[in-house]
Amino acid sequence: MSDGVKILISKLLWKFMRIFPIDEKKITVSSYYGKALQDNPKYVAEYLLAKNPELKIYSLENKHRKHNDPRIKVVSNNLLSRTYHLSTGKIWIDNCRKLHYISKRQNQYYIQTWHAGLGLKRIEFDVFDQLYPSYTKWMQSDTDSMDLLIADSVFIKNYFKTAFRFNKEILCCGIPRCDIFTDEIKKQNIRQKLLKKYGLGENDKIIMYAPTFRQDLSSEAYDIDFDKLIKDLNYEYHFFIRLHPNVSDMELNINYGKYIINVSGHDDMQELLITSDILITDYSSCMFDFLYLGKRCVLYASDLEKYIASRSLLIDYNKLPFPCTYNYDQLLLTLRKKEDYKSIYEKWALDYGVCKPGNAAKQIADWINERL
Secondary structure: OOHHHHHHHHHHHHHHHHHOOOEEEEEEEEOHHHOOOOHHHHHHHHHHHHHOOOOEEEEEEOOOOOOOOOOEEEEEOOHHHHHHHHHHEEEEEEOOOOOOOOOOOOOOEEEEOOOOOOOOEOOHHHHHHHOOHHHHOOHHHHHHHOOEEEEOEHHHHHHHHHHOOOOOEEEEOOOHHHHHHHOHHHHHHHHHHHHHHOOOOOOOEEEEEOOOOOOOOOOOOOOOOHHHHHHHOOOOEEEEEOOOHHHOOOOOOOOOOOOEEEOOOOOOHHHHHHHOOEEEEOOOOHHHHHHHHOOEEEEEOOOHHHHHHHOOEOOOHHHOOOOEEOOHHHHHHHHHHOOOOHHHHHHHHHHOOEOOOOOHHHHHHHHHHOOO
């Protein structure tokens, strides 16, 4: 079916769905184009239900999954179902663009929480010529439909105005998925749950390797010899390997086993961050989430020059508040140092106007409740 035919069918469906009234208690959520209810929409949905059990929350998903809260109803993300549930939902919450043709009705509200807060890479209209044509086709119409955009810092709030070409309200509240970092009891329970899930003990230390993906979807930059690294660190750590969802099925030369554990299939990145003692990443915004936890983050970027050539950076890589390494020996030396970077993180966060975590979902819920 051609794109033109798909667009025509979508337009007709949107018009047809006008026969159904908007449900004033209905909220339609989506994460990562229907992959699963994750990230910011998940945490906002859970907070809303905790405060107002009468709300009806429908999650658009490509596969049927069960949630911890049975009140979250999973519905198919196919064209017919998606059009119906968006047409009848009072509130939309998403963390990615809606790439299909959408036609929001009067008295409906679309909240874009985005899937990255403070980020290293330039995004959206700032790198328009680097994006896929199929993606850029819907960017402006999606922006025009948005009523609220979420930011986690003064720096990003100002950047989003131009990156999204958005001239409506940007709520500088932090990111909902990081609210959990302030709850010590929940963090302890999450860590115990994951240690049990992956067969680890209470005293085991964990380093998580969580790189982002490359535009060409290549794997050459993921070149850490983990078997050697484990030995050189005297078997002090277990390793979590968490690949980006875009490349999570990629075959890498990694020998998974007792000390090297594949956690790419774990839906909730925040739970992995909470459980980990050290994070190794390259250009992923998870480095800034980890900043909230005050734990050690080490950057490993063996392909920095090549990456910069393909993805423009918003922040100077060498001015980040994390130690930067570019080869194995530098990485090993940095991991052995065991330095505390918490004071450096805190100063950097202050300079960029980073919101303190713990209150983001509440602020978004307050915004929603004013419109229900």
